[in-house]
Amino acid sequence: MSLPLQDPKSKNHLMQLYCESLTEYKRLSTREVKIGDLVLGRGHPIRVQTMTTTDTMDTIGTVEQSIRCIEAGSELIRITAPSKREAENLLNIKNELRRRGYITPIVADIHFTPNAAEIAARIVEKVRVNPGNYVDKKKFEIIEYSDAEYQEEIDRIRERFTPLVKICKQYGTAMRIGTNHGSLSDRIMSRYGDTPVGMVESAMEFLRIARDENYHQVVLSMKSSNPQVMVHAYRLLVQTMFDEFGECYPLHLGVTEAGDGEDGRIKSSIGIGTLLEDGLGDTIRVSLTEDPELEIPVCKNLVKRYDCRQSTADSQQSAAGIKNLKSEPVLPNIKLPYDPFNYQRRETVAIDNIGDKHVPVVIADLSKIEKITTEDLKSIGYTYDANLDKWNITDTAADYLFTASQELDFALPGTLKVIIYHKAWQNVRDKEKYFPILEAEQYMEKNFHGSSRINFIMVDSFSRGYSHPYLNQLLSKLKNDPTAVVCLSSTNKNAMQSIRRMFVELENNKVRNPVIIISDSNDDSMNESLIHYSVEIGALLLDGFCDGICLGHHFMNKAIQTDQRLMNSIAFGILQAARSRISKTEYISCPSCGRTLFDLQETTARIRAVTNHLKGVKIAIMGCIVNGPGEMADADFGYVGSGVGKITLYKGKEIVKRNVNSDVAVNELIGLLKEHDAWIEP
Numbered sequence: 228m229s230l231p232l233q234d235p236k237s238k239n240h241l242m243q244l245y246c247e248s249l250t251e252y253k254r255l256s257t258r259e260v261k262i263g264d265l266v267l268g269r270g271h272p273i274r275v276q277t278m279t280t281t282d283t284m285d286t287i288g289t290v291e292q293s294i295r296c297i298e299a300g301s302e303l304i305r306i307t308a309p310s311k312r313e314a315e316n317l318l319n320i321k322n323e324l325r326r327r328g329y330i331t332p333i334v335a336d337i338h339f340t341p342n343a344a345e346i347a348a349r350i351v352e353k354v355r356v357n358p359g360n361y362v363d364k365k366k367f368e369i370i371e372y373s374d375a376e377y378q379e380e381i382d383r384i385r386e387r388f389t390p391l392v393k394i395c396k397q398y399g400t401a402m403r404i405g406t407n408h409g410s411l412s413d414r415i416m417s418r419y420g421d422t423p424v425g426m427v428e429s430a431m432e433f434l435r436i437a438r439d440e441n442y443h444q445v446v447l448s449m450k451s452s453n454p455q456v457m458v459h460a461y462r463l464l465v466q467t468m469f470d471e472f473g474e475c476y477p478l479h480l481g482v483t484e485a486g487d488g489e490d491g492r493i494k495s496s497i498g499i500g501t502l503l504e505d506g507l508g509d510t511i512r513v514s515l516t517e518d519p520e521l522e523i524p525v526c527k528n529l530v531k532r533y534d535c536r537q538s539t540a541d542s543q544q545s546a547a548g549i550k551n552l553k554s555e556p557v558l559p560n561i562k563l564p565y566d567p568f569n570y571q572r573r574e575t576v577a578i579d580n581i582g583d584k585h586v587p588v589v590i591a592d593l594s595k596i597e598k599i600t601t602e603d604l605k606s607i608g609y610t611y612d613a614n615l616d617k618w619n620i621t622d623t624a625a626d627y628l629f630t631a632s633q634e635l636d637f638a639l640p641g642t643l644k645v646i647i648y649h650k651a652w653q654n655v656r657d658k659e660k661y662f663p664i665l666e667a668e669q670y671m672e673k674n675f676h677g678s679s680r681i682n683f684i685m686v687d688s689f690s691r692g693y694s695h696p697y698l699n700q701l702l703s704k705l706k707n708d709p710t711a712v713v714c715l716s717s718t719n720k721n722a723m724q725s726i727r728r729m730f731v732e733l734e735n736n737k738v739r740n741p742v743i744i745i746s747d748s749n750d751d752s753m754n755e756s757l758i759h760y761s762v763e764i765g766a767l768l769l770d771g772f773c774d775g776i777c778l779g780h781h782f783m784n785k786a787i788q789t790d791q792r793l794m795n796s797i798a799f800g801i802l803q804a805a806r807s808r809i810s811k812t813e814y815i816s817c818p819s820c821g822r823t824l825f826d827l828q829e830t831t832a833r834i835r836a837v838t839n840h841l842k843g844v845k846i847a848i849m850g851c852i853v854n855g856p857g858e859m860a861d862a863d864f865g866y867v868g869s870g871v872g873k874i875t876l877y878k879g880k881e882i883v884k885r886n887v888n889s890d891v892a893v894n895e896l897i898g899l900l901k902e903h904d905a906w907i908e909p
């Protein structure tokens with residue numbers, strides 16, 4: 228296969244190319260890899276997988292947890308093998324699973340121990356190695372290498388890694404070269420820094436050795452707990468593989484240490500979904516600090532979005548089955564006016580508190596409530612105290628309220644403004660707090676008269692096409708209007724691509740008006756809606772687009788009620804996960820595995836309960852001292868298991884308290900937060 232438009236001479240042109248199409252869903256064609264009886268890559272279905280959290284020496288416990296995951300739909304089961312002992316026990320686990328009738332391929336997860344990898348590769352169907360610690364060690368040291376010294380290190384890796392490649396070749400075992408942002412080696416960090424380029428190079432060094440041995444059963448991953456870093460690294464990896472080899476190996480997608488609950492699901496959906504939208508990804512794992520079988524429904528909901536989107540040709544047939552969505556392709560062959568490998572927020576002018584340096588605003592849609600009362604505002608962060616005649620406002624209070632045509636009969640909290648249809652707006656008294664929203668067609672009418680401060684103009688980025696003369700007129704009017712905020716939505720099945728296409732048009736025409744993204748879901752459950760919003764909006768946020776968001780809901784099943792509190796929480800969760808607007812504490816917690824020596828789920832819940840009011844503080848909760856400190860990325864504070872009943876506390880990457888008893892460790896963590904002025908009383 229070949230990527231379209233690839234022109235090796237044009238650097239700028241190549242910068243755009245990390246996927247088959249930027250304007251419609253097309254899977255990136257990758258090499259086919261066999262893992263036991265399972266085939267992935269080259270257009271095969273996107274495989275879902277998870278990892279056990281039991282002690283690998285507990286054969287029956289691991290087998291039973293694996294079976295729960297398989298029954299939930301996991302197509303691969305990863306099990307940690309920290310030493311030779313565990314690697315050897317994989318044989319007992321595999322035999323017991325096969326005896327019970329389960330043939331799902333097993334993946335051995337290896338860090339630091341080539342000996343364990345070489346044993347496991349003879350037993351299971353796939354081994355995962357981390358190029359950051361397979362040969363190199365990590366001591367957080369900066370080491371200066373001359374080119375010759377650097378080459379010597381690469382030769383050392385070749386010497387140590389080649390035996391594993393040869394075993395895999397001999398036994399028909401597949402391999403994942405799994406780079407983690409948090410565990411890049413000191414060598415890579417010294418030369419490339421803590422960057423997507425370093426992540427890609429770390430994997431490429433190993434991949435080159437595998438290819439030199441004519442071994443191609445390789446899958447790659449570029450995980451990070453920061454979806455932005457992770458997305459840039461995968462894009463760059465695809466581009467680098469194509470540049471160097473003219474072909475691409477399958478991609479395993481995942482966001483590491485995503486945490487649990489709603490936040491973990493949002494973060495994973497943004498990172499994984501952004502790449503899936505562009506057709507990247509052959510297998511996915513959603514890492515949650517929960518029981519591993521609970522990861523599978525999230526994986527399935529993510530993958531399901533693409534079942535009917537294979538290509539425009541397929542979509543013509545399947546469109547009838549897709550609710551209210553049109554399937555025409557977005558105008559293809561765009562040249563991106565932005566760099567998809569580096570984050571930069573789109574340049575805009577500020578209109579009131581929207582755009583420019585303002586954080587993206589949240590618009591709550593309460594238009595379905597017949598008569599909005601002060602009680603209804605509770606769900607969007609405003610609680611009215613009638614005795615004091617005061618509003619209490621939370622950090623996750625919506626900035627605007629869309630009411631359709633309703634004028635409210637109570638005084639609004641100071642920071643809240645109302646968006647109302649233009650027709651109704653003309654009759655409202657309070658023009659300081661109420662602003663009109665209208666269709667682009669109405670806005671273009673000669674006798675249009677709107678607010679002198681903000682007018683919200685609704686544009687369906689699909690319905691008009693892009694070469695239509697109407698669009699030019701609209702863009703030109705918007706460009707010269709210091710009151711116009713664009714509200715972009717799309718009725719296209721490829722909604723993200725269609726909205727992104729419109730951003731390209733805005734950029735090319737130097738239209739600097741702020742843009743609100745309206746994402747509508749017609750999924751039948753809030754779980755699916757959460758994924759839908761996270762993917763659609765997250766993908767645009769990661770490319771620097773968006774000055775505000777509004778989540779809409781049109782459930783096909785009328786029995787489902789919109790949970791406005793959850794919608795508001797999802798909106799702020801998306802902005803936080805994309806690091807666009809920080810409104811709460813951030814938790815970076817690993818999913819736990821056979822190395823974990825304490826109940827990570829229970830501990831995470833305990834820490835969350837006492838720290839969830841610390842807006843902007845990043846707290847890592849990691850299961851083991853071997854990988855935890857490296858993997859906790861850019862956390863401000865770390866709570867890391869360092870032995871049975873023992874916790875080591877970190878400030879950034881520095882150890883501040885070693886082996887604290889776990890029964891007092893949460894209090895010690897609070898003490899540490901206080902010491903560093905990161906604590907406020909709840």
Ligand code: SF4
Nearest residue numbers: 817820850851854855
């Ligand atoms: S950090 Fe967590 S998931 Fe990673 S190896 Fe340690 S215990 Fe396992």
